[in-house]
Amino acid sequence: MQVKISKTQVDRMTAGQILADKEVKGFVARKLDSGAVTYGYRYRDKMTGKQRWLGLGLHGNITADKARDLAKKAAGEVANKQDPVAEIEEARAEAKREKAAAVxxxxxxxxxxxxxxxxxxxxxxxxxxxxxxxxxxxxxxxxxxxxxxxxxxxxxxxxxxxxxxxxxxxxxxxxxxxxxxxxxxxxxxxxxxxxxxxxxxxxxxARKRALTDEEIRDVWKALESAEVPVCYPRYVKSLLVTATRRNESSEMNSAEIDGDLWTIPGARYKTKLDHVVPLTDQAKALIGAKPEGFKGNSWFVFSTTEGKRPFSGFSKAKKDLDAEIAKIRKADKRDAMPRWTLHDLRRTARSLMSRAKVPADHAERVLGHVIGGVRETYDRYEYLDEKRDALEKLAGLIELILKPRADNVVQFAEAAK
Structure with missing residues (x-):
């Protein structure tokens, strides 16, 4: 029904009725089942041919005359090949993006x-x-x-x-x-x-860095004087003597140690399998006793919180250690030590085991690497004696590196038998 939409006409409308304005083509009033009357402008987008509905407001919030003025404006935009609905949608999307950007x-x-x-x-x-x-x-x-x-x-x-x-x-x-x-x-x-x-x-x-004997001695010497947490020197040394990864050692808990065996649970081991590390005397000396005053049954071995939490200040401690190494080498008029990481100690341990004549398969098992061809059933204590022997030979060679003597060759030959 085409009429001039006015308040009088709108007040007479029944639910579901639509009035089309005879003055502005596309301007309509629609009464909803709820009783509310909404004004709108219907048109076809000239670019896509799709019919569009542009809401102009609710009767009561806006007058019929005001709604007609808005419809005229929209009609002019459509005549200029604009799409008022698309512009509103884009404005809303932009506002949404701005709000999301702030968050x-x-x-x-x-x-x-x-x-x-x-x-x-x-x-x-x-x-x-x-x-x-x-x-x-x-x-x-x-x-x-x-x-x-x-x-x-x-x-x-x-x-x-x-x-x-x-x-x-x-x-x-x-x-x-x-x-x-x-x-x-x-x-x-x-x-x-x-x-x-x-x-x-x-x-x-893929890094291939392994520390030289001189570099190992520099690291050990620097650990004695560097301003680092008390647990840090023991922790760093443990990486070499046990050939473990950084977090595996830093999260060592007393509950994982039984006699001279340290079992790293599969939940925090790379292979997802329990890994047993035989502890040499050299390694056990680094573990230390229960923290004084600690009341729990188990504690983290390397900790700055009296065993409550594992050591985690890797970055700062490593920088302080590197600074001390640089200081030592400068005093000796030696070149700066090439960049190294804590993980390089694990790689160094593997290299040292080869020097100590440890069979390759046994050295790989110490590192927890999967050996091709082994049976599928996993036994955490398999090759335990071989791993213990490999770590004992590693410990012996480390001692010889730290305390070099003229008869090193003879000493090592005897230790390797």
Whole structure:
């Protein structure tokens, strides 16, 4: 029914009735079953041909004349090949994006990623350190929707300059996972990370660094004088004498030790299987006694909280240790020690076992590596004597390295029998 829409006409409407205005084509009033009357403008988008409905307001909140004026304005926009509904939708989407941008900063995404995902990983502390050391300062305050590829590249340049290309790639991997995690739950976010940002090739990232005898002596000497937590020297030495990984040793708990056997539970071991490490006298000397005043039944062996929590201040302690090594070598007028990591001690232990004539299979079992061809049924105590012998020979060689003598060759020959 075409009439001039007015308050009088609207007040006479019945539920479900629609009035079309005779002055402005497309301007209508519609009475809903609820009794409310809504004004609107109907038109076809000239680009797509789709029919559109532009709500103009509810009767009572807006007058019929005011609604007609809005309909005229919309008709003029449509005549100019504009789409009023699309413009409103885009404005709303932009407002939504702006609101999300204010909340979803890189820092907030990192925090959520760590809490909901990374905290469950064995490498959680390494991931968090990478974010804290290299990502938060340059990008943390930015909205994730505004992070550009060039900014990622600039950040990685800084990491490479400070810590090398391998670390840059590790940071890239952590950021990529965090951004992909966010993209999976955010319709508006698209990660700016693309292929080609890595600084090394996979084969180049595989480290082969093993410390020389001189470097081992430097590390041991620096541990005696470096300003590091009391547990740190024992902890670092344990990495070499037990050939374990960083977190495996740092999280050593007294409950895992039975006599001269340390069983690393599969829940925190890379292979997901229990791994038994025979403890040499050298290793047992590093474990120490129950912390004074500790009331529990089990405690963390390497701890700055009297056994309550495992040691975790890796970054600062390592920097202090490196500074002490540099000081020692400078005093001796020697070149600076090449960059090394705590994991290099595990690789060094493997190298030393080869020097001590430990059979390759036995040395690999000490490291917890899977040996091809072994039976599928796993026995945690399998090859225990062989592993004990390998670690005893490793301990003997370490002693000879730390206390070099002219008759080292003879001494080692006897120890290796």
């Amino acid at each position: 979803n900063t890189v820092n907030s995404v990192i925090d959520a990623f760590i809490k909901r995902h990374a905290s469950n990983l064995r490498s959680a502390d390494q991931i968090e350190h990478a974010f804290d050391a290299y990502v938060r300062k340059p990008l943390g305050a930015k909205s994730i929707y505004d992070v550009k590829r060039s900014e990622i590249v600039t950040m990685l340049d800084g990491v490479e300059d400070e810590a090398g290309p391998v670390m840059a790639d590790r940071v890239l991997a952590h950021v990529r996972k965090a951004f992909n995690w966010q993209a999976a739950r955010d319709d508006e976010f698209k990660s700016p990370i693309v292929r080609g940002m890595a600084r090394t090739k996979p084969k180049e990232r």
